[in-house]
Amino acid sequence: MKKINLSTRQKDIIELVKANQPITSEQLASKIGVTRAALRPDLAILTMTGILEARPKVGYICSQKSSSSLIYDYIRKIKVKDVMTKPVTIDEQTTVYNAIVNLFLNDVGTIFIENNGYLVGAVSRKDFLKTAIGGTDINKVPVGIIMTRMPNIVFVEPEDSAYEAAKKIIEREVDSLPVIERISEGNGDKVKVIGKLSKTNITRLFLKLSENT
The missing domain is CATH 1.10.10.10 (Winged helix-like DNA-binding domain superfamily/Winged helix DNA-binding domain)
Structure with a gap:
């Protein structure tokens, strides 16, 4: 911006x-x-x-309008596509151990899981912690076993309001949301992950807004 x-x-x-x-x-x-x-x-x-x-x-x-009202209107016009960043994705057959390595190497709170290029789930730091405490062999168990599966994943689309997306993050108490693209196929719609909107993205947005006022 x-x-x-x-x-x-x-x-x-x-x-x-x-x-x-x-x-x-x-x-x-x-x-x-x-x-x-x-x-x-x-x-x-x-x-x-x-x-x-x-x-x-x-x-x-x-x-x-007051200056605060103008700022509010401006914020509501910002779209997800304006602030989203690149997502971290892995295949659902990836071991929990390798998924944890990916999490820390990319410094993210959530990894999105794909199968044949389509979004099938998400796994967070909390999920990894529960798995490790439970004594699971993280070198053998695939991440698909511990992930939250579709359709229980909350997502947003590029044209959605960044303001409404931020509300979803707060209300759902999640680290980030996948930004998706819908793909129509004969057996119904599937979704591809094309970005992510995280708490960090929102924080950066407000920093930029404060710099511009």
């Missing part, structure tokens, strides 16, 4: 609106010394970001 930097002309437009609101695009163009067509992209940006409001047959005014 990149910080939005306003141009000098866009800043001038904001000041003119503050001083003369409501003000039409014709009046703004006249004061700035450009054509309405030249001003149109700037006005579009300022209205889309919520800085200005366009009122039909009246003109432009500064937004009545």
Whole structure:
């Protein structure tokens, strides 16, 4: 996510609106010394970001929303695909021991399990801990035995709101969610893992938001 930097002309437009609101695009163009067509992209940006409001047959005014409301609206527009990262996946026949090695080498809290390239389950640090405490031979048992299986996996899709995905993480008390792509086949839909959204992704998102305010 990149910080939005306003141009000098866009800043001038904001000041003119503050001083003369409501003000039409014709009046703004006249004061700035450009054509309405030249001003149109700037006005579009300022209205889309919520800085200005366009009122039909009246003109432009500064937004009545508070800064916190604008930030809330901005957050709700961020999608999962904007913040997701690469998932760690293994085959369900991988031994628990090798799965644990993968977990620590990749520094993740959850590994997603595939069979023939499709998502079939997930296993977390808690699952590994329970297995190790239970005395299971982790060098022989496949991870498919201890994983949580579909359809009990909570997932999200790229176009979903990152805000709603973060709520799922909190409500379900999980480390991360797989980001999936649906694949239609003759015997029903299957899903592929194309990314992950984790607590770390959400933390990074809020850090970036704070840097941009």
